[in-house]
Amino acid sequence: MSRFDEIKNLVMGLEADFEKFYEKGNQAAGTRVRKGMQDLKTMAQDIRKEVQDKKNAG
Incomplete structure (x- = not known):
């Protein structure tokens, strides 16, 4: 979290x-x-990639 x-x-x-x-x-x-909104976009993209990688690994 x-x-x-x-x-x-x-x-x-x-x-x-x-x-x-x-x-x-x-x-x-x-x-x-x-x-700040650009930072938010970058952070969201990193989280999307992290979730996708975790989903594909499990």
């Missing part, structure tokens, strides 16, 4: 930047949101 916790922490860490960007129009926060 640690992988799930990593994703949860990443998303929760972006909450303030989402708020700053969408509610206050802070452009730098938008950049941080985009970077």
Whole structure:
């Protein structure tokens, strides 16, 4: 479950930047949101590969 916790922490860490960007129009926060979402995409892809490998091994 640690992988799930990593994703949860990443998303929760972006909450303030989402708020700053969408509610206050802070452009730098938008950049941080985009970077965080790219990290989330990469993490999700790694987890997908890990699950597929484990499924195929067992």
